[in-house]
Amino acid sequence: MKEMLIILLSVVLIDNLVLSRFLGVCSFLGLTKDLKNAMGMSVAVIFVMIVATGITYPIYWSILEPINLGYLQTVVFILVIAAVVQVLEAIIRKAFPPLYKAMGIYLPLITTNCAILGVMLINIQEIYNFGSAMMSSFGAGVGYMLAMFLFTGVREKMEKADIPEFMQGLPITLMAASVVSVSFMGFKGVIENLFG
Amino acid sequence: MTKKNSLFYEFLKGVLKENPLLILMLGTCPALAVTTSAENGLGMGVAATAVLIMSNVVISLLRKVIPDKVRIPAYITIIASLVTILQFLMQAYVPALNASLGIFIPLITVNCIILGRAEAYANSHGIVHSAIDGLGMGVGFTLALFFIGSIREILGFGTFFGTKMPWITEGGLQPMMIFGLPAGGFAVFGIMVAITQKLNKRFYARQPQAVIGCAECPGCISANTAPVDHASDDLEGQTDEPRVVVPKALREPGILAEPKDVKQSEREETK
Numbered sequence: 238m239k240e241m242l243i244i245l246l247s248v249v250l251i252d253n254l255v256l257s258r259f260l261g262v263c264s265f266l267g268l269t270k271d272l273k274n275a276m277g278m279s280v281a282v283i284f285v286m287i288v289a290t291g292i293t294y295p296i297y298w299s300i301l302e303p304i305n306l307g308y309l310q311t312v313v314f315i316l317v318i319a320a321v322v323q324v325l326e327a328i329i330r331k332a333f334p335p336l337y338k339a340m341g342i343y344l345p346l347i348t349t350n351c352a353i354l355g356v357m358l359i360n361i362q363e364i365y366n367f368g369s370a371m372m373s374s375f376g377a378g379v380g381y382m383l384a385m386f387l388f389t390g391v392r393e394k395m396e397k398a399d400i401p402e403f404m405q406g407l408p409i410t411l412m413a414a415s416v417v418s419v420s421f422m423g424f425k426g427v428i429e430n431l432f433g
Numbered sequence: 434m435t436k437k438n439s440l441f442y443e444f445l446k447g448v449l450k451e452n453p454l455l456i457l458m459l460g461t462c463p464a465l466a467v468t469t470s471a472e473n474g475l476g477m478g479v480a481a482t483a484v485l486i487m488s489n490v491v492i493s494l495l496r497k498v499i500p501d502k503v504r505i506p507a508y509i510t511i512i513a514s515l516v517t518i519l520q521f522l523m524q525a526y527v528p529a530l531n532a533s534l535g536i537f538i539p540l541i542t543v544n545c546i547i548l549g550r551a552e553a554y555a556n557s558h559g560i561v562h563s564a565i566d567g568l569g570m571g572v573g574f575t576l577a578l579f580f581i582g583s584i585r586e587i588l589g590f591g592t593f594f595g596t597k598m599p600w601i602t603e604g605g606l607q608p609m610m611i612f613g614l615p616a617g618g619f620a621v622f623g624i625m626v627a628i629t630q631k632l633n634k635r636f637y638a639r640q641p642q643a644v645i646g647c648a649e650c651p652g653c654i655s656a657n658t659a660p661v662d663h664a665s666d667d668l669e670g671q672t673d674e675p676r677v678v679v680p681k682a683l684r685e686p687g688i689l690a691e692p693k694d695v696k697q698s699e700r701e702e703t704k
Contacts, residue, residue, distance in 0.1 A: 312517060
């Protein structure tokens, strides 16, 4: 239990997916203009992340690794992710129309979201059992959601600010992301202090 | 020389007019993550360029074979295979660089530049043009990564390609660690984009034709069943203005001078 908590805290706060690992930056910058989009995308990312980990992690350790095809992980994972996204979209559309309404349009965008493939690869490299891998994926998704949520707030405030012409648009957004990233640096050392 | 459709034009387009990183905003993830040093930036750029050229060539060759409906999965598979090959090459010949780029080498697969160029260019053009387009885009990407990497390495670690800067001394000036951290990455990238926008406005009196975020990356859009409304919110807030036609100055190198009134009014503004 303690181990799970450590994993969760460290992927959400310290190794935040967007702000310190730089995965999924494109959607972080592109979809944080309003809260509805940001949350829809985040929920979709958490969902796909968990399902895809549940499939790729066993595939790697029970099929690819034993027959020495570990190097095919990139090809296999990206195909699994693409397939998962397609299947999930179909299932959700049929079975849970309200959920589809909320996150359906974001699902296809996820195939090329580097956050998903990145987390799959990190899990293979760094995590040593299935439960922890699932926890780490869930945490990474929550971290993504947290970053999206906070940054949407920052950007809404920025709409009202008087910004110099050449900084308008993306530059000021990136500078704001930099400040948000600094604030996340404050979490360094949390785990050591909490759990010794 | 720089006539539209000439090979040189295709090359230059990727470097300047449609620089994938600074103007089209594609491939931001590796641009922020691996640019802690000039060497890493350069290495990442060269690796992505190699994959980009190869994928453009292969997809251009296969463009009449691949059925339209399954083209995105087909492209992704081709790109992922090329990335796997590249990973082997890097493990064998530049193991140190491979280790420091780490996970971002396999992540070239989902780099929007590559799928974007495949979808926007290679599937409708010949092999030679596609290869040159890939080269131009790759060089543009590499240059941008190299600049960001250099700035972050010099300011953040006080070195350049591992050589110590003369002004970093014991008890004297110290490097600013923040530039080596994620926060510095966002900041340096933001400043680079601001400078590019400023230069674009000043020298070419034009705006980037369309700013594409990853959400709008053609690969994602065409894999999409329902078009995403909000993804077309551009990052610049400038879509409402009519698209500015590329001025003659860009197409013909002889006449770089803008109409005088534009320049003068701009100078007055800067004063």
